[in-house]
Amino acid sequence: MPKVAVVTGANKGIGFAIVRGLCRRFKGIVYLTARDVERGKQAVSNLEEEGLKPNFYQLDITDPFSVEKFRDYVKDKYGGIDILVNNAAIAFKCDSKESVAVQAEQTLFVNYFSLVATCDILFPILRNGARVVNVSSSAGHLSNIPSEELRNKFKDPNLTIEGLSKLLQKYINDAKKGNQVAEWGLSSYSVSKVGVTALTKIQQKLVDDRDIKVNAVHPGYVDTDMSSHKGPLSIDEGAVAPLFLALDAPETVRGEYVWFDKRIVSWDGKMPGTGIC
Incomplete structure (x- = not known):
């Protein structure tokens, strides 16, 4: 059976560049997945024009049935997954007209709760020795949470995924009441x-016995639609650290928070300098 790499949310931006890098270097089958079929197929066509050969599969991480269909397809055709890059995410713009409550619920639904559900479905078909890359952000550094009490809950070594999910549901509830800023800060995306990032550390503990490496990555401030094209890094520069974790990182790099320049950063320490902005 050939090895298989999967990238979610990959029809543009960093995800697209990660697929490009995998197609160039990964000795196996690479799946570019996207919610929108036409955009996904166009992305594959663009890479084919570069002489690369990604495969496309329609995948909506917010729909468990879509993820289950993909799981069954991959399991039946290849037997499992060797690289999983969880890149799909959303971010509201600063001038968004949606209420804080709506932004909180929708952002957490896609970026966290749908990620948890996707991993629950796909992790059982990860092959032993697989690598998982969860695309986080500098916004995912624990120092972005103002409340010391909350920070201590996030970094509790005994925190479970269930406990983490309850903690994040509390944020949504607080946002709906309008009293979230003092403890949680201003950003649902953060x-x-x-x-x-917290999920990554918990997941690593759960799959250690299968020699699976799960790491979170801040790809840098990249010139994408999500950054309103304000980031100084190209999408290929933004793919450098995710590709490092997917292909090159030492076996000892597990449950870490890695930045765009391949630095392993202390998640619950002082926010490091970015070097770019």
């Missing part, structure tokens, strides 16, 4: 990515 809370969601803190959740992603």
Whole structure:
């Protein structure tokens, strides 16, 4: 059976560049997945024009039935997954007209809760020795949470996924009441990515016995639609650290929070300098 790499949310931006890098270097089958079929197929066509050969599969991480269909397809055709890059995410713009409550619920639903559900479905078909890359952000550094009490809950070594999910549901509930800022800060996106980084550390503990490596990555401030094209890094530069974790990182790199320049950063320590902005 050939090895298989999967990238979610990959029809543009960093996800697209990760697929490009995998197609160039990974000795196996690479799946570019996206919610929108036409955009996904166009992305594959663009890479084919570069002489690369990704495969496309329609995948909506917010729909468990879509993820289950993909799981069954991959399991039947290849037997499992060797690289999983969880890249799909959303972010509201600063001038968004949606209420804080709506932004909180929708952002956490896609960026955290749908990620948890996707991993629940796909992790059982990860092959032993697989690598998982959860795309986080500098916004996912624990220092972005103002409340010391909450920070201590996030970094509790005994925290479970169930406990983490309850903690993040509390954020949504607080946002609906309008009293979230003092403890959680101003950004739903930041809370969601803190959740992603915390989840990564819990997941690593759960799969250690299968020699699976799960790491979170801040790809840098990249010139994408999500950053309103304000980031100084190209999408290929933004793919460097995710590809490092997917292909090159030492076996000892597990449950870590890695930045765009391949630094392993202390998640619950002082926010490091970015070097780019």
